[in-house]
Amino acid sequence: MPQRRSVHTAPRPPVIGVTACIRTVDGSRTHTVGEKYIRGVTDGLGGLPLLIPALGDDLDIGAVVATLDGLLVTGSLSNVEPHHYDGPSAAAGTLHDPARDATVLPLILAALTAGVPLLAICRGHQELNVALGGSLHQRLHELPGRIDHRAPDSPDLDIQYGLAHPVTLTEGGLFQQLNGGDTRLQVNSLHWQGIDRLADGVEVEAVADDGTVEAVRVTRTESFAVSVQWHPEFKVRENPFSLALFGAFGDAARAYGTRRRAR
Template sequence: MDAQPLIGITTYLTRARWGVAWDTRAAVLPAAYAEHVQRAGGMAVLLPPDAPATAAATVRRLDGLVLAGGDDLDPALYGQERHPRAGAPVPERDRWELALLAEALRQELPLLGVCRGMQLMNVHAGGTLVQHLPDVVGHEDHNPVAGAFSDHLVKPLPSTRLGELLPEPCDVATHHHQGVDRLGEGLVVSAYAEDGTVEALEYEGRAAFALGVQWHPEVRSDLRLTRALVTASRD
């Protein structure tokens, strides 16, 4: 049996409560991320925020990387003031994940960005974000119920890596209020929502697996994207 590739998954850094009385700062992640990687044949390891200087060594120990969803990125990273509806920034997480992404690209580590992770890829490449998507699209369909996932249709583009993995339009799990505005250098769009929102990004001409999606594959049963990451990580 082939060894399971080791897939690192980034985590939140937030205050959390559990047990009888614990209420403290914690590195946390919804279990669905690790379970999805495990079902796809990978071994999941969580990567809480650390000093950016450790990113290179961390990436060398991994076979693949998932940049997980979560907190809004600090808009100062792309030269904007914070929108009234934007969440409070978590600079430790931003710095850590930007360093991980840079090293993953440099070392050609297979990677998958999920929601915030896709937005991070765009900002790292010099792009910008829409800080509150309803201001642009005029509806709340990407995040209709706080704390719950909804579904909407996305249309992958042919002749892209995503289009090869998902050749037909499909419903995906959505929960986000921000999105891509100006596209970062070297990135190409590989899927759109029906309202024109960018739903997937990849790097133009890059051989190593590196894909970002605005939706949350980990909360649905379709394993195609995560299996593709695990396969690339094993290879």
């Protein structure tokens, strides 16, 4: 009788929700996600990206969160509308995305409540702070003493996403651990807005030399939940810290997914 071969199944990849924006493409309203965020999930942590449309109230947030092992809140060219944090009216010409605001702000809160691991990037870093009750500076480059955090004026992505300035990591914090114990890290910079009033329930993990809050960790949940103002997803495998950050996010998502399926 022939022997039965043992069957080895590959570990199930974690399902990572990836937030989308609304853009008009050839006259049509379109839900879009930059490929670098998708590659951050596939290449940075071996996950399965699930794109979340910006449908606002027409999206069942609870059902979405129930399917996720992790949530990646993406960056965007648009800015959070200031009425969400009682801020002054935005300057003329500022790009907004109300459908994204209506989707992502409640999605962040639902994910944190459920304990879903979360990594938020750039606009996502700002959204996390607003969702938890903080506020934003709308034009950092106009504030006295601040450096210009906007992207270099170049069509070359390697220049746009090139390392721009250092940040100091909080002594004893998670990011210092991910950085091999070093408290200094070089990051890229492609943003206009930044955190003003820090939300309750978060701790600063990184700050730029001009005082701009560059990363936070959510303390109101025991799950992995962090945000960064820079873009670690760009060529994630070429930057040791970016790979460590996505790796930690992936480990947390796998652990959460195992517990979720057991329930």
